[in-house]
Amino acid sequence: MAGNQQWDIVSGIGATALAVAVGRALETERGDGLVDDPHAEPLVRAADSPIPMPGSDGVENSSFWGQLTDYIGVRSRFFDTWFEQTWDSGVRQVVILASGLDTRAFRLPWPSGTRVFEIDQPKVLEFKDSVLRNEGVRADCERHTVATDLREDWASALKNAGFDTGLPTAWLAEGLLPYLPAEAEQRLLETVHGFSAPGSHLAIENVTATRTMLDDQGEIQEFAQGMGIDLSALMSSEERADAGETLAARGWTVAREPARDVAEALNRELRGLSEQIAAHGHMLTARLPR
Numbered sequence: 001m002a003g004n005q006q007w008d009i010v011s012g013i014g015a016t017a018l019a020v021a022v023g024r025a026l027e028t029e030r031g032d033g034l035v036d037d038p039h040a041e042p043l044v045r046a047a048d049s050p051i052p053m054p055g056s057d058g059v060e061n062s063s064f065w066g067q068l069t070d071y072i073g074v075r076s077r078f079f080d081t082w083f084e085q086t087w088d089s090g091v092r093q094v095v096i097l098a099s100g101l102d103t104r105a106f107r108l109p110w111p112s113g114t115r116v117f118e119i120d121q122p123k124v125l126e127f128k129d130s131v132l133r134n135e136g137v138r139a140d141c142e143r144h145t146v147a148t149d150l151r152e153d154w155a156s157a158l159k160n161a162g163f164d165t166g167l168p169t170a171w172l173a174e175g176l177l178p179y180l181p182a183e184a185e186q187r188l189l190e191t192v193h194g195f196s197a198p199g200s201h202l203a204i205e206n207v208t209a210t211r212t213m214l215d216d217q218g219e220i221q222e223f224a225q226g227m228g229i230d231l232s233a234l235m236s237s238e239e240r241a242d243a244g245e246t247l248a249a250r251g252w253t254v255a256r257e258p259a260r261d262v263a264e265a266l267n268r269e270l271r272g273l274s275e276q277i278a279a280h281g282h283m284l285t286a287r288l289p290r
Contacts, residue, residue: 017100017124018047020175023072024103026065034077034266039103039137046131064273071274074263078283079174079203080108086170086201087111093167094141095119095158097188098150098176101128110141117163119154122147150176151184155191168199175205182240189243193250198290202252204243207259207281244284252286259283 025040027033083094083104092114096102099118110116116139118125125145148157159165171192177185192202244254259278263270270278 016175018044018049019068020072021101022065023069024076026069027073027076030069030073032268034073034268035080037076037103037107039106039132039135040101042135043101043103043128043131046134047127067272067274069274070268070270071259071263071277074259074266074268074270074274074278075174075205075283077266078257078262079172079205080104082201082203082283082285083108083170083172087114089168089199089201091168091170091199091201093117093164093169095163095169095171097171097173098179100124100175102174103128103132105139105141105143106132106137108140113142115142115144115162117144117146117158117161119146119148119150119158121149150180150188155195158195163195165195166197168197169195169201171196171200171202173202173204177204177243178207178235182238185240185243186246189246193247193252193288196288198288200288202247202286202288204284204286205281206243206256206284207277244286247286252288254284254286256282256284 021040021043024035024037025044027035028037028040086094087110092111094114094116096104096116096118099120101124102118105116105118125147129145144161144163146154146157146161148154163169173188180188196202244256248254259281260270262283263274263278
């Protein structure tokens, strides 16, 4: 991924956030949906996408979107449940890294006094805020947006937004690591560790072989070309240290759950694209002991 690149919701990495929002919108419509996100559809509808998205007039839900939604539902439900578990341990400070069109600040029943910090590119946050404001949606927490690039000095921006390094924090990196160069990923983990008080939690979606897998999916490439993005240029193929090992070496207690096992526990059958993603991925959770 090129340095100092910026994007909005229909370009660069922002377009992938839009695709994930489509997945949540479709998942919400399912009778067996694993996530209820009433805000995803308005966000998709408001995006000035260069290609028609499911939910638009006359646009049908293709097998590609159906297969992608299978996995998006599993992923979203896993991290929703993980957040609930962090509440039970008393965590009331949350950071969503590369939040994109994530709407958890608006759709989850946060405990009183919870502060949620969302970090992403300025145009992405501005778009989300504008749409949800026009929809009359209010966050069920004390929400702070941090408009910055995770490849730069996002730590200072987070502190300036009111983040308290003395409080246990729940950190989420969902759909993020494949886009970070190896050095940026290492810096991110180091910063999270340095900013984490004892009792903090971290959850990571860790999918390997992403570029090779996507290159083999013609429908993904068709979507990317229609959006005018080069997925291979957005993703980093650099060798990198294992995130779990990096955290364990710094005192975190680490657990991994294969994505296939998560889907099975939720009684969700994965098809095609979703099965390929799950075959190469796991959900990593970590806790810094008190």
